[in-house]
Amino acid sequence: MSVLVFVENHAGQFKKAAYEAASYAVQLAAQMQTTAAAVVLGTVAEDTVRSLGKYGIQKVVCVQDALLDGFEAHAAAKAVAEVAKGIGAGVVVLSNTYTGKALAPRLAVKLQAALAAGAVELPELNGQDLMVKRTVFSNKGFADLALKTAVKVISITPNSYKLVENEVAIEVENRNGVVSAADFKAKVVEVKKVTGKIPLTEAELVVSAGRGLKGPENWHMVENLANALGAATACSKPVSDMHWRPHDEHVGQTGITIKPNLYIAIGISGAIQHLAGVSGSKVIVAINTDKDAPFFKIADYGIVGDAFEVLPKLNEAITKFKAAN
Amino acid sequence: MKILVCISNVPDTTTKITFSPDNKSFNATGVQYIINPYDELALTKALELNEVAGGGTVTVVHVGLADAEPNLRKALAVGADDAVRIDAAPTDGFQVASEIATYAKDKQFDLILCGRESIDYNGGVVPGMLAEMLDLPEVNVITSITINGGLSQVERDIDGGREALEVSLPFVASCQKEITEPRIPNMRGIMMARSKPLQVLPAQGGALHTEVSEYALPAAKAGCRFLEVSEVEKLVELLHSEAKVI
Ligand SMILES: Cc1cc2nc3c(=O)[nH]c(=O)nc-3n(C[C@H](O)[C@H](O)[C@H](O)COP(=O)(O)OP(=O)(O)OC[C@H]3O[C@@H](n4cnc5c(N)ncnc54)[C@H](O)[C@@H]3O)c2cc1C
Numbered sequence: 001m002s003v004l005v006f007v008e009n010h011a012g013q014f015k016k017a018a019y020e021a022a023s024y025a026v027q028l029a030a031q032m033q034t035t036a037a038a039v040v041l042g043t044v045a046e047d048t049v050r051s052l053g054k055y056g057i058q059k060v061v062c063v064q065d066a067l068l069d070g071f072e073a074h075a076a077a078k079a080v081a082e083v084a085k086g087i088g089a090g091v092v093v094l095s096n097t098y099t100g101k102a103l104a105p106r107l108a109v110k111l112q113a114a115l116a117a118g119a120v121e122l123p124e125l126n127g128q129d130l131m132v133k134r135t136v137f138s139n140k141g142f143a144d145l146a147l148k149t150a151v152k153v154i155s156i157t158p159n160s161y162k163l164v165e166n167e168v169a170i171e172v173e174n175r176n177g178v179v180s181a182a183d184f185k186a187k188v189v190e191v192k193k194v195t196g197k198i199p200l201t202e203a204e205l206v207v208s209a210g211r212g213l214k215g216p217e218n219w220h221m222v223e224n225l226a227n228a229l230g231a232a233t234a235c236s237k238p239v240s241d242m243h244w245r246p247h248d249e250h251v252g253q254t255g256i257t258i259k260p261n262l263y264i265a266i267g268i269s270g271a272i273q274h275l276a277g278v279s280g281s282k283v284i285v286a287i288n289t290d291k292d293a294p295f296f297k298i299a300d301y302g303i304v305g306d307a308f309e310v311l312p313k314l315n316e317a318i319t320k321f322k323a324a325n
Numbered sequence: 326m327k328i329l330v331c332i333s334n335v336p337d338t339t340t341k342i343t344f345s346p347d348n349k350s351f352n353a354t355g356v357q358y359i360i361n362p363y364d365e366l367a368l369t370k371a372l373e374l375n376e377v378a379g380g381g382t383v384t385v386v387h388v389g390l391a392d393a394e395p396n397l398r399k400a401l402a403v404g405a406d407d408a409v410r411i412d413a414a415p416t417d418g419f420q421v422a423s424e425i426a427t428y429a430k431d432k433q434f435d436l437i438l439c440g441r442e443s444i445d446y447n448g449g450v451v452p453g454m455l456a457e458m459l460d461l462p463e464v465n466v467i468t469s470i471t472i473n474g475g476l477s478q479v480e481r482d483i484d485g486g487r488e489a490l491e492v493s494l495p496f497v498a499s500c501q502k503e504i505t506e507p508r509i510p511n512m513r514g515i516m517m518a519r520s521k522p523l524q525v526l527p528a529q530g531g532a533l534h535t536e537v538s539e540y541a542l543p544a545a546k547a548g549c550r551f552l553e554v555s556e557v558e559k560l561v562e563l564l565h566s567e568a569k570v571i
Pocket of ligand 1: 209210211212213235236237238239250251252253254255266267268269270271272273274277287288289290293305306307308338362
């Protein structure tokens with residue numbers, strides 16, 4: 001029973017989450033004393049495919065049907081399930097991205113597999129079961145989930161698992177004709193990529209602001225700091241509700257859940273619903289005029305002060321630091 | 326249109342999460358339950374779609390025990406026509422999807438709407454599993470939907486942007502915020518809800534795919550290190566050399 005990892009590509013490129021999934025699959029395979037193979041869908045340059053060898057992937061099946069260049073869950077699930085069955089995969093690993101979230105449930109049903117969505121660590125083996133740690137209650141807790149079926153599917157939360165380099169020789173097998181037009185149930189008519197800024201879900205550094213910023217006209221201060229840091233911008237719910245910022249920046253229980261290395265919260269009180277979306281961040285900095293703001297209870301570093309005074313100073317300090325490093 | 330909306334019953338967003346002393350179960354004592362916020366969006370959108378279409382029905386379905394019935398009544402008060410409770414304690418996404426699929430398979434729904442995920446177990450797996458079980462298309466995390474005849478235009482969040490799609494009815498979709506604002510029941514709705522049908526069906530049962538063996542709370546933070554406004558350079562230095570994040 002080997003491990004298969006679905007490595008998602010976006011316009012032929014692998015992002016960090018894809019390599020994390022590959023690396024996770026290799027480590028899991030080592031635990032299970034088996035090997036890890038990868039499956040790639042659509043057109044991806046061979047050099048890119050071979051880059052998976054750096055993380056210990058020994059074999060890649062490339063389903064090259066050009067139809068698969070745009071992701072569609074129904075067709076993708078068919079292709080991945082076919083490869084999984086072909087190699088006798090006992091575990092299928094993928095990223096818990098929007099792509100993975102669309103694919104994993106279909107795949108699990110096709111493979112009659114138990115699914116752990118959003119794993120944050122490598123599993124533990126327990127006889128035939130795998131014990132997978134995942135977050136529950138919107139980051140307010142963890143659950144160890146026993147996967148009790150013969151075949152298992154695990155999707156991993158981006159930025160939870162550290163890449164392990166482990167270069168090996170890699171074998172690439174190309175396949176074609178796995179899907180047909182009839183497998184595509186939804187037709188993509190337009191893709192609008194966010195350009196010119198770092199997508200929040202992929203960001204390692206995030207600068208976020210709340211109602212304390214007083215109005216949309218002050219957001220240049222937040223953006224300047226984000227630019228200086230190379231960070232994405234985020235906001236609290238009322239800020240997006242009032243249309244000060246776009247909805248896709250709203251983090252929290254009813255917005256996006258993120259897990260960056262650094263989250264800087266400026267003028268955000270730290271309501272429980274907000275913290276639910278960001279408390280998984282590795283390091284949190286809170287800046288708030290109110291020394292009793294709840295955010296300070298989960299922050300690693302705090303400055304009690306006025307954002308309008310702190311932000312320009314912090315921006316200057318970051319710019320200076322970046323120039324020197 | 327004949328629309329099915331899947332409803333999950335979840336702890337209120339302000340709930341302080343605790344577990345039993347042996348960490349084997351969630352401590353529900355004193356916890357207020359609400360309709361999952363994303364499912365509220367799905368319900369509201371279903372009502373809006375039928376208003377635009379000039380007719381139709383909205384059925385809400387829930388897999389769970391009798392304690393969820395007040396929230397099913399709330400869904401009826403918001404405007405659903407009837408409610409179905411499949412009588413089983415929900416344990417995992419596969420079980421919930423299987424029960425709903427069994428219920429829905431011969432009912433010819435034009436559209437099945439779910440929330441993007443439930444805010445308790447956060448799996449986000451029911452809509453996709455349900456679609457696969459019913460052999461229907463599914464579009465996840467949708468932020469808008471319109472329907473023209475048998476064809477629907479939807480937009481969904483994708484990694485690094487947004488995508489517009491076309492999909493034929495029937496299909497399953499999971500709703501993301503921005504799709505609409507949740508509707509709040511009015512007095513008339515609350516009165517009418519009392520006499521709307523709430524049907525309880527037996528569960529099919531089946532082998533469990535997953536089981537939670539233990540819960541844990543996140544590790545407590547070491548505490549916040551406070552710096553003065555004048556110490557921003559020191560903060561940057563600490564983020565670099567101590568926290569190692571920049
Ligand atoms: C069902 C439900 C779901 C929700 N989901 C979410 C969610 O997903 N995400 C979310 O964010 N919220 C969510 N909320 C809302 C949440 O409860 C809070 O209302 C919200 O997070 C508050 O946003 P805020 O911190 O920006 O604003 P406020 O609570 O108004 O806080 C503003 C903060 O800024 C500080 N401040 C003011 N002026 C300055 C200054 N000049 N410099 C520095 N600091 C200053 C204040 O001290 C205060 O702490 C939800 C609520 C409900 C009921």
